[in-house]
Amino acid sequence: MHPLDTTRALMEGTGSGADICLRCGSRSIGLCAPLDAGMLDDMAGDSERHALDARDAIFHQGDTARFVYTLTEGMARLTRVLPDGRQAVIGFRFAGDTLGFTPATEHAFGAEMLTRGTICRIERRRLDTLFRRYPLLERRFLDLCVRELAASQDHILALGRFSAEERVAAFLVSLAEAQERRNHAGPVFDLPATRADIGEFLGLTLETVSRAISAFRRRGWIRLHGHNGLELVDRAALIGLGSGDRPGA
Amino acid sequence: MHPLDTTRALMEGTGSGADICLRCGSRSIGLCAPLDAGMLDDMAGDSERHALDARDAIFHQGDTARFVYTLTEGMARLTRVLPDGRQAVIGFRFAGDTLGFTPATEHAFGAEMLTRGTICRIERRRLDTLFRRYPLLERRFLDLCVRELAASQDHILALGRFSAEERVAAFLVSLAEAQERRNHAGPVFDLPATRADIGEFLGLTLETVSRAISAFRRRGWIRLHGHNGLELVDRAALIGLGSGDRPGA
């Protein structure tokens, strides 16, 4: 992964290939990708699907980590709260991503839907059993984990060293790329996160995010279609700004 | 882990228990902790020790990831560089921590010694063989990886939401705690990182770090002993500031 494609990998999260999860019935489930039919049968008996509305919580920070989740439809955000109420968005997740996997007893962050969608969940204990039966599955989790770690480091680099506009540019590009990797067609992308969500992800206020987006619009780099539609008119300009290779800095 | 003990876990890194690595001969080697004598014999034939001076590189960003390293003595920093030269310190590592483990072909970051010390390295390919022979070892890497991920998220929270003084306070406390967990005695801790290193870790300039440290000194919270000695006089005050639970924010 290019170390500068800051948020791309975070956006990409733990998503993966194009296999079909027999139980969930949808394409491209991160968790199930490396499994053959026998493993999937094993999992199917213990997994459940749930439909959720926008803003619904998948799990809360501090919850006992009983389940591991796969987001099968929709977009979610991962949040972490400080005792004084300050909040940060740790990352965004898309259809196909795995959520809430941890060896700790509690979830260190909460997860909420940004759109309506569905999740598929399996008991943590059941997953441990499967790890023992199918070592390949555990290997896969290790890979996902390392990839996510690399993405977190990209994000650390962005938060520590990028200006406001650089962060927003990197975010918009990574959002578009994440959707393209998920078979998105057409020039208009979804932007279900509010300015406040984006700001909490990038360590900025919502006003600063809004100003950056307005600046890009004035420069003709992007076009907005309602509150939810985003079109990248000059992607090269955004990539240039969001890649940390600007000459004067 | 307390979500607010921001940098503590990052400082703690992948360090671990108190087992003895037969090959390296030193206490508390992260990599070897879960292994019995048979596994250690297996590893010993392929691992090598190296002595390094302060500022020596252990590996560079972009290097082929042939080896996995264990820091057996000394302190190191992990750095990531942008094309325009901006640099960030991703984390610090202490004796007992594992470095450079990745399934990717290249190291995504570089590692340099801050003090003189020694490292023990094993070939990545050899480690893969061991994974197949000792599933417990792979499980251990998964645990370390998840813990490091949680630490990265703490750091993201700090970079995105903490003020300069809060970040420096959290850093000093975590540095002290990391050394205490490694059998440190006495009130004076080592601070081998320069103001510039700390600043690159916390997303601040070296001047801002210096000002924060001076402010703590003026308030009687800390005392400095030369360029390398740090004494926490009022740890509670530092913890209060660095925990994100200040009332007015």
Place this chain on the structure above:
DNA sequence: CGAAGCATTGACATCAATCAAGAAATGTGG
């Protein structure tokens, strides 16, 4: 003792946060 590296401090500039008002989009009920 002197040199080199690192740290401190001050003056000033700048970027992003804050405070505040109003506009656009979305959703709701009649």
Place this chain on the structure above:
DNA sequence: CCACATTTCTTGATTGATGTCAATGCTTCG
């Protein structure tokens, strides 16, 4: 389908925290 309420977004004015530039002082080490 329209009017209204709500939420989200935009923009402006101002403030404040941190960065930048520059000069000086302290530690360490040869």
